[in-house]
Amino acid sequence: MNHSTLLVAIAAMAVVTACCRVIPFLLPPKSRLLTLLSSDHPTTKIIGPALLVGLSVATLTQPIMDSTNWSTLIPYGVGGIITALILRWSGNVGLAVVVAIVGFGLTEYCLSLVAA
C-alpha cells in the first residue's frame, strides 16, 4: 500500500466515525428520531441501560469465548463478583473498577502458579 492510500483510508475512517458521533447533535431538536429516542416512555428510557448491559455482556464474554482454555472463566468471574461487591459496599464506580482489576490480576497470578 502506498503512502497516499494509507492517508486516504485513515481520513475516510475518521470522517465516518466523526459523522456517526456528531449527526444526533446536528439534527433539529424536534426531529422524529430525537423525539422518539429521548421521550419519557419506559420503553425508550430502557435503551441506555440496555446498551450498558450489552456492552458488559459482550466485553466480559468475548475473551472467554476467544480463549481455548476454560480456566479463563475464573478470573473474569472473580473480577465480576468483586466489581459488584465493591460497588454495593462503596457506591463508587471508580473504586469498584480499580479493586476489580487488582482482584483479576491476583487471580490470574494464582492460576499461573497452580498451572506451573
Place this chain on the structure above:
Amino acid sequence: MSILHASGRGLRAAIPICLGYIPVAITFGAVATSFGYPLYVPILFSATIFAGGSQFILLAALQNGTPWLYVVALCALIDSRHVIYGSLIRRIFPESLVARVPLAMSLTDEVFATALTQREAEPTRDLTAWLAGVAVAAYLCWVLSTAVGGAVGTVIQDAAPAVTKAMHFALPALFLALSLDNLHRGNAWPLAAGAIGALGAIMVSNIAVALFAAIAASVAVCSWQYRESRP
C-alpha cells in the same frame, strides 16, 4: 472556580476509562509499528479516529490487503449505534455548536457510558465542564498511550506481562459497574432479558449485533410490562 472544580471531577471520573485505554492503546501502537509503519501512523490513527475497534479493524485490513473502502463501510454500520448514544444524552450537552461538536466527537462507548450517569442532570456550564474533563482525559490518554505503545510497547509488554493482562479487565469492569449502578427494581427484568439477548448474540456474531439484541430484548420485555401494568 466552580468550572475548574467540575473539570477536575470530570478528570477523576475518567480514571477508570483511562485504566482501560492504556493497555489497549499501547497494544495498538505496538502492533502498528511492528507492521513496519513509522511512529506517526498509529498516532495519526488514534488522534483522528479515536475508536479502538475501528482502528484495529482498519489496521488489520490494510495489512492483509482487504479493500479499505469495504472496511470503512462495515465500520460505519457498526458505528451506527452512536446515533442512539447521541440521541440519549443530547439533552445534557451545551447548546453552542462550538462546544457541542468537539464533545460529540469524543463520544466513545466508554465516554458515553460515563456521561449516561448524568442524563437526568440539568445542562449547566458545570456539567459541560465535567463532560469536557471526561472527554479530554480519555482522548489524551488514548493518543499518548498509542504513542508510548508505538515507541516502546513491546518492551513494556515483555517486562510486565501480568500488569498488562490485568489492565485488560478495566473496560469489562467499568461497563459492569455502570450497568449495576443503573439497575433498580423497576428495570431488572427488561435488563435481564437484554443480558440474555446480548449473550446469545455474542455467541454467534459480534459486539454490534449483541448491542442491538440487548436493546431489542429489553424494549420487548419493557413494553410487555408496560401493557400489563395498564388498567
